Amino acid sequence: MTVIILTRMGKKKRPFYRVVVTDSRKRRDGGWIESIGYHDPMSTTDSIKLDKETNAYWEKVGAKPSEKVKKLAEKA
Numbered sequence: 001m002t003v004i005i006l007t008r009m010g011k012k013k014r015p016f017y018r019v020v021v022t023d024s025r026k027r028r029d030g031g032w033i034e035s036i037g038y039h040d041p042m043s044t045t046d047s048i049k050l051d052k053e054t055n056a057y058w059e060k061v062g063a064k065p066s067e068k069v070k071k072l073a074e075k076a
Contacts, residue, residue: 004058004065006039007032016040019050019069021058034058039072050076 001024008029010016017039020032036058037050050073059065065073 002033002058002061002063004036004055004063004069006066006068010042014042016042019055019072021063037076048072048076052076 002021003024004019004021005028006017007020007022008015008017018035019037019039021034021036022030022032026032034054036054037048039049040047052073055065055073
């Protein structure tokens with residue numbers, strides 16, 4: 001099954017997340033199919049960028065977003 005999740009990037013105590021489409025059997029930081037956005041919780045503006053068209057496409061073809069990704073999509 002295909003899922004839309006956050007994968008952690010960045011330094012220790014300075015997280016940066018990418019919103020990615022991946023296979024559910026892979027690990028959180030394993031390989032992914034496509035990167036569709038990012039989330040930087042440490043910036044002063046709590047920046048969120050999400051390609052809504054690509055997100056809608058992947059949901060249409062059956063990818064299931066995680067709870068956190070659903071919340072971020074509402075904000076973006």
